[in-house]
Amino acid sequence: MKALWRDLRDHLRTDFRPDLYIATALWAALLLAVNYYFDFEDRYIDAHQGKPVWPVLYFCLYATAYYISVWLWTYFHNRPDIWRNREFWLRSGTALICYSIYAGFYAHSNWSRQLFDGQVYVFAYYCLHNLQSVLTIVLPLYLFYTFADPYRSNFYGIAPKRKGLVLYASLLALMIPLITLASFQPDFLQSYPTYHDTNANEFFGVPEWITALVYELCYGWDFVPTELLFRGFLVIGLSRVLGNGAVLPMVVWYCCIHFGRPLGEAISSLFGGYLLGVLALSTRSIWGGLLIHIGIAWGMEIAAFLQR
Template structure:
């Protein structure tokens, strides 16, 4: 834990400004209030599900969250030159367009119907929903890395590193009591487990644990492109433009992708995203974040399964 506090202290010494952090906190409170008071994402944006304009609304939400946060940073840090930086625009727009398409992607619905309509449709739909990030996030970032990144070194923190491994395992262990407590809350059980019995195992003639395992592996994969984009591309990659200032805009946008989840999860994503961002910037690797993120996700699934079954 000493390494964690050292990295946090070093980051705060170079990045913390009371007025900047206060303004970002007010912006986050405003976003959370608007979303959960109006039910913005679930009742408005998602009402366009399956329509071509659906990703456009996600782009509007995410771009507003991100660029207002960047403006706050440039204002308080006196860095208006960022808005004239071509690399900033190419990086940020690549990330925003990719994730907006990912959030509003619906082609897997028709593909699932064509492949296995009927009993296996729902199971295949949710598996492909978690795997479509290969096309919508990983591929665009890899193409940017190969052909547009002016200073490619590694694929945005994907190179395995042992630095901080014990720390990440400790942090994951500390989450176990919190997950256990959360599993007794009604709003948690309304969202988890994300796997639902679809009787697909009967269609394929296999035990239900097989289809459950396949789904959970697909579900776990979906956190890989999330870490790659938010901690890899938007922190490690964008730090070449914003330095340590890349973290604050990232956590505001990262909070926004949780707007469809319980409010406690959205709020906790702010602190978790900040911590993982600092550690990614320090280690230049996202592997620790992947360990924590997937470990927590599967931990919540297991806790919910134990409560319900």
């Protein structure tokens, strides 16, 4: 844990300003209040599910959350030059477009109807929903990395590094009692497990645990592009422009992608996102974040299965 506190201390020494952190916290609180009071995402954005405007609305939400957070950082750190930096706009715009398309992607619904003549539509839908990030996030970021990034190195932290892995494993272990406690809450059991009983095991003639395992592997994969974009591309990649300032705006946007989850999970994503962002910046790797993210996700799935 000493390494964790050292990395946090070093980051805060150069980035922390009480006025900046208070302003950012108030901005995040406003976003949370508007979403959960008015049911903003479900009522006004997801009402357009499957329509061409759907990813556009997500882009407006995410861009507002992110760029106002960047403005707060540039204002309090007196860095107006960031807004004149072409690389900043190119990288942030690429990230916003990729994730907005990912959030508003719906082609997998038609693919699921066509696969096996739609006889396993529900199972195929949930699996392809988690795998579509290969097309909407991983491939575009790889093309950007290959053709547009002059600082190609380590594909935004994807190369394995041993630094910090013991620390990440310790943090994951600390989450086990919290996950156990959360599994007794009604709103938790309304969201988890994300796996749903289907006729897929009967169609394929296999035990249900096999179809559940296939789904959970697809579900776990979906956290890889999330870490790649938020901790890899937005923190490690954009740190060349924003330095330590790449973390706070990422955290606010990262909170927004949890708007469809329970309020407690969205709030905790602020703290988890900040911690993972600082550690990714320190280690120049996203593998520790993957360990925690996938470990927590599968931990919540297991806890919910056990409760039911």
